[in-house]
Amino acid sequence: MKRQLTAAIGLAALVAGAVGCSSGGTAGQDAAASAAAETGTVTVWLMGEAQTTWPELVQQVNDEFAAKYPKAELHLRYQTWKDKVGNLDEALKANSAPDVVELGNTETMKYILNGSLAPVDRSSYDNNETWIRGLVDTCTYQDKLFCVPYYAGARVALYNSAMFKEATGSEAVPATEDELLSALDRVQSDKRGQKSFSALYLPGPYWYAAMSYVAAYGGSIARFDDTGRWHGTLSEPKSRQGVTHFIGLVKKYNHGDLKADELDQAAVLGKHRTAMLYGNGWEVAGALEPLSGDPKLKDVLRVTTMPGPNGKPLPSFIGGSDLAVTAGSKVQDLAKDWVRMFTSAKSQQVLADKDTLPNNLTQLAPLKSKPATAAAANAVPDAWFTPVAPGWAAIEKQKVLVEMLDDILAGASVEAATTAADARIDQLINNPS
Template sequence: MKRQLLAAVGVTALLASVAGCGSGGPAKAGPAAADPKDATGTVSVWLMPEAQNNWPELVRSVNGQFAAKYPKVQLKLRYQTWKDKVGNLDAALKDGSAPDVVELGNTETMKYILSGSLAPVDKSTFENSDSWIRGLVNTCTYQDKLFCVPYYAGARVGIYNSAMFQDATGSAEFPKTEDDLRTALDKVQARHRGDRTFSALYLPGPYWYAAMSYVAAYGGAIARFDSSGSWHGTLHDARSQQGIQHFVDLVKTYNHGDLTVNEADQSGVLAKQKAAVLYGNGWEVAGATAPLTGDPKLADSLRQAVMPGPNGKPLPSFIGGSDLAVTAKSPSAELAKDWIRMFTSGKSEQVLADKDTLPNNLTQLEQLKTKAATAAAANAVPDAWFTPLAPGWSAVEKQNVLVGMLDDILGGTSVDAATKDADAAIDKLINTPS
């Protein structure tokens, strides 16, 4: 998931904490020390800017809890940036200076699981683990072993200009079905017929996260694990092709921009009022209304809604979010796991929920399903999809196999031919660790 890039800040602090559980369900005991107050050593933690900027009080609280439980243990906390974290972590793993606890975006986990860089963890020792969001658990699981702990979730939603809808359709509400949405989009487009660059629905052609959501809506998949013990591409399957064709039809019908441009600046398109709807992350509203990157006057008009998909159902979303892991060679692994228990306890996750951030479990997610600011994303999370948890998936992404397929289709190649070529490329890469 795209993140706001902030300057890295290093902070060293003495930490501490109460037992690893708050309310919300039992968890087994933490480190098996005779007396936690006699434990010694250092626990180093790398967190990302969201913790520093959005819930610093949670970090302080957990650090205080940890210090109370382990008064002789020093904790060194450092904030990374999404731009630099992977490079810094790779270097630290290589030279033996890796942190004990590291926050990973859920698309980053498989790389480190497959390289043997993360220590396995016991799911049953973490609070609310019986109701963790399935998509997040999948990002931490390989060969039936858990290598990280879900931290918080994210999901893509429909973001729309309610003033444009009011003007064109007489209603500021977002349609609940795709048929009704298309009817509304046609009216919005007609209202802006004088602007050939205006897109009623701005759906970028290479936006493979969106394209694969339509594949998931039809029951298709990028790739599947077969009985022979190997992954193989399944984009050429009929259901996957249906989803891709559906996506392509929407792009061709409603996106009047350059079809080769990806989704990186779609919030900017919304800010310039060159689009009425986009499919993206909730935080893109902030970019569209920010003083420097967008138009603050749109703050009252831009809203989030569940994106309707085919067959009268919501469009399945890619599961976003972060996980917390203990590095494999940590000399303080049990202490590190206990810090994670505290940071992901029911009490801690409630702090996130109170800030409209999706917690790691379905129990606490429930309260956000009816809250205006979070309902769209919260309702999209339980059925969200994720990329194949395969050894070579990162190579598939790096070689832009899906982007290339979509570019080819929008350039005139048939869906049948392009998906067949994409599957062949996936088959060459997906089973080899990258």
């Protein structure tokens, strides 16, 4: 069920038009007085992570906003990833869209191209010169910025160190994939009495993981060519190598439902049904939840770099979220100032202190040597991203990559499935969603 929270908080913003200075007044006093006189209602949609993982950041920013703008109101609602896009599309059609909306960085281009987002001034935001490039690119179109980076994410290996030690004598994950697979074989042998146990839990439809293996071999999902159009490249030899490698790992190690996606993989780790998975570092918290996992694993679960083919780390998808102001907002100045506060250096430090990757390289740097965040933080510079193309949202919505993987696991050849996927990509990728 979608969790929603609505908060009404007194706020205010800049008054349009100059305020006359008294003989003893200052520019700062005039600005403060102008803000204190502003009225309006700002509606903000954030995803559930803000409510469950960094609620103190939300409270801190709302308090700051309320102090500056005491006569306006803030309506804060939380969305789920499953429902947000549908809810936003309906709200945009009904002219009832929020003033500020959190977007996953694969979702932004759709709303930029259909005119739903207002441009923003990059210079107004903290650390804008060191924002993570993979986030900035998803907010940029024709040299204009349409959203502000919020936080980043990179997938890494999450593993049960006790299982590894029991099977191999070492709590550490081996540095190379060949050594890792040998260790996983020993773990699987130790658990051979548990039919549903997967030494490495790789869900069959997990296309983010599959495309990481594609990237490891130098392949790609699609390419922008010299004719000015995108076209699918999954049927190219390097891409097929990556898909084949991924499918091989799924078939060998996943002893669960091959059609189950990755959304509940933290529970698989938390219920001792796997020794390792490939996911976001914050999924450890889900594995420790009393209902879905096991809090006793607190000192057992670890995060590290995922070994990939060819003796190199597995390239990671650069995930994350951005914050955008909708083009139809009647209170854009208020909305942009709330975003400024929510992405300030002070706010980003709250995220960093919670082992969430901040939106900029300056505050990311200390996390590269912190055990809980080192793997993800060091993966950011070399991470891959989905095509920043007009029709990418439609490709995701129609589950082109998921269905390709399902078809292969159901018996289709990699050659046939990747060729079919490219044909569908070609139909969708150049057309705004």
